[in-house]
Amino acid sequence: MPYCRTGRILTLLLEVIYCMQTYLFLLLCLEKYDQLSSAGQVGSAPVLFNNRRTCSGFEGAIADMNLQEFAEVVVLAPMGRVDHTSAESFQSELLEHVGQCAAADKHIILDMSGIDYMSSVGLRALMIASKESKKTEMSIVVSALQPDMKEIFEISRFHFVFKTFDTTAEAIKGFSDAAVAAWSAGQED
Amino acid sequence: MKVHFWGTRGSLPVSLTGDGIRKKVFQALQKANGKQFADDTAISDFMDSELAFHQRSGFGGSSSCVEIKVPGQDYIVCDMGSGLRELGQQIMQEHGPGKPQTYNIFMSHPHWDHIMGLPFFPPAYIPGNKLRIHGGHDTLEQALRKQQEDPCFPVHFDFLGADIEFIKLTPSEPFQCGDVTVHTIRQPHHGDSYGYRFENSGKAVVYSTDAEHKLESEEETAEFVDFFKSADLLIFDAMYTMADMISVKEDWGHSSNIIGVDLCHRAGVKHYCMFHHEPVFGDKALSEILAETIRYEEIIRDGDALKVSSAYDGLEIVI
Numbered sequence: 001m002p003y004c005r006t007g008r009i010l011t012l013l014l015e016v017i018y019c020m021q022t023y024l025f026l027l028l029c030l031e032k033y034d035q036l037s038s039a040g041q042v043g044s045a046p047v048l049f050n051n052r053r054t055c056s057g058f059e060g061a062i063a064d065m066n067l068q069e070f071a072e073v074v075v076l077a078p079m080g081r082v083d084h085t086s087a088e089s090f091q092s093e094l095l096e097h098v099g100q101c102a103a104a105d106k107h108i109i110l111d112m113s114g115i116d117y118m119s120s121v122g123l124r125a126l127m128i129a130s131k132e133s134k135k136t137e138m139s140i141v142v143s144a145l146q147p148d149m150k151e152i153f154e155i156s157r158f159h160f161v162f163k164t165f166d167t168t169a170e171a172i173k174g175f176s177d178a179a180v181a182a183w184s185a186g187q188e189d
Numbered sequence: 190m191k192v193h194f195w196g197t198r199g200s201l202p203v204s205l206t207g208d209g210i211r212k213k214v215f216q217a218l219q220k221a222n223g224k225q226f227a228d229d230t231a232i233s234d235f236m237d238s239e240l241a242f243h244q245r246s247g248f249g250g251s252s253s254c255v256e257i258k259v260p261g262q263d264y265i266v267c268d269m270g271s272g273l274r275e276l277g278q279q280i281m282q283e284h285g286p287g288k289p290q291t292y293n294i295f296m297s298h299p300h301w302d303h304i305m306g307l308p309f310f311p312p313a314y315i316p317g318n319k320l321r322i323h324g325g326h327d328t329l330e331q332a333l334r335k336q337q338e339d340p341c342f343p344v345h346f347d348f349l350g351a352d353i354e355f356i357k358l359t360p361s362e363p364f365q366c367g368d369v370t371v372h373t374i375r376q377p378h379h380g381d382s383y384g385y386r387f388e389n390s391g392k393a394v395v396y397s398t399d400a401e402h403k404l405e406s407e408e409e410t411a412e413f414v415d416f417f418k419s420a421d422l423l424i425f426d427a428m429y430t431m432a433d434m435i436s437v438k439e440d441w442g443h444s445s446n447i448i449g450v451d452l453c454h455r456a457g458v459k460h461y462c463m464f465h466h467e468p469v470f471g472d473k474a475l476s477e478i479l480a481e482t483i484r485y486e487e488i489i490r491d492g493d494a495l496k497v498s499s500a501y502d503g504l505e506i507v508i
Contacts, residue, residue, distance in 0.1 A: 083451075084407065084451070088407070117489065119447075119451045119489055120404060120445065120448045121404045121451065123431055123435075123447075124403075124404050127432070127435045148488045151484065151488060152485065152488060152489075154481075155447065155481040155482070155484065156430060156432055156445075156447055156485075157430040157431065157433065158431070160432055161432050161436065
């Protein structure tokens with residue numbers, strides 16, 4: 001019957017819209033990274049941070065957030081556990097770095113090797129950082145997730161939100177030659 | 190107390206299609222692989238031990254309706270989604286039309302998927318029955334009347350023969366429903382929703398659906414942690430994945446599976462039951478989400494283990 005056909009078409013249409021929503025969101029998340037990777041931007045941006053600086057000041061279970069700069073790339077390495085006792089300070093510290101990096105045309109690799117555990121409130125902080133980054137030309141990628149954190153990313157579907165790499169060395173390859181060179185030099189120190 | 194789930198689907202009732210049934214039968218036959226069964230018990234045993242839940246059964250598709258059974262008390266029902274129809278059928282078989290009953294209904298909110306069962310609830314048409322409809326909204330009666338007006342439905346609200354009363358509840362003011370103490374909390378949802386905590390004989394069941402826990406404010410989160418405190422069972426709106434909930438589906442009014450786990454851990458809840466399932470998800474997807482949520486609870490656990498389950502139409506949990 002025409003009515004049934006129309007109903008089925010509408011249902012299919014709605015399902016397609018739902019799939020497209022998720023797909024487009026994923027696309028938006030990854031698009032920026034791919035653009036930057038292919039552009040191979042060379043580190044002409046002003047230097048904001050001193051290499052190997054450690055940002056302290058987290059309360060709760062988070063110990064500190066290491067920061068290293070390689071040309072246009074800033075590697076942020078938070079450490080500890082992010083739960084409701086530490087998420088607020090984690091978020092404010094992270095957003096501060098996102099703001100500074102955006103203003104300086106820099107990109108962030110979030111090295112998660114030091115994070116043992118992150119609950120939903122920590123993931124929310126990551127999502128806010130991701131949304132903030134999309135207001136600008138910067139990108140945030142994630143590297144070196146510990147096995148439990150990798151599972152948490154998959155369970156929460158955050159592996160669709162952030163492009164993830166097994167190691168920071170892999171992640172930095174997506175940026176400019178200058179960033180890779182600076183990273184390699186840093187490893188030899 | 191016992192909790193019986195009559196409808197567990199969010200937003201819109203769904204139905205398993207012929208193709209979906211065929212897939213289940215196919216998988217069962219594939220698994221049996223020519224096996225001979227001595228009797229019906231052997232078949233049942235095989236199904237229970239060899240077939241996964243999504244292969245031998247399913248989550249069902251009726252929208253929100255949960256019965257809280259307390260011995261010696263009148264009926265307590267949370268929401269009147271399409272699951273209310275089946276509850277009504279069962280009541281008619283049990284009592285027939287000649288034994289008047291009182292139904293205490295607690296409404297989370299008057300959105301369509303939570304009210305659509307009333308016109309199909311036979312006890313509402315029987316004089317002598319009492320329907321006490323509780324909720325925090327001023328618009329409950331208006332919503333129930335409107336859904337039975339022309340041109341949406343042929344039988345008007347005034348045709349319902351039962352004695353229907355509306356009782357406005359106020360958050361933070363405990364309400365006595367027979368021997369059951371009911372606490373109410375206002376929840377973040379479009380137009381607000383209300384969650385309920387039912388306490389009887391030292392046990393507590395919390396029904397908290399259609400609530401978007403954005404985790405923006407620790408003060409607000411702490412209020413819910415307090416409301417859920419030490420509950421024996423929390424029925425929780427776990428409709429979306431975390432990434433969906435805080436991105437493409439932000440402000441759609443629902444929470445995620447893992448936020449429920451985190452709130453349960455903080456509140457010391459004993460049993461976390463995911464509810465208000467996304468209509469887009471089939472039985473296999475919902476089973477996978479349950480497995481993932483159990484795994485998340487294991488990873489994140491920092492104290493006593495939390496029992497994690499996923500509600501399905503027909504599930505009964507003894508508290």
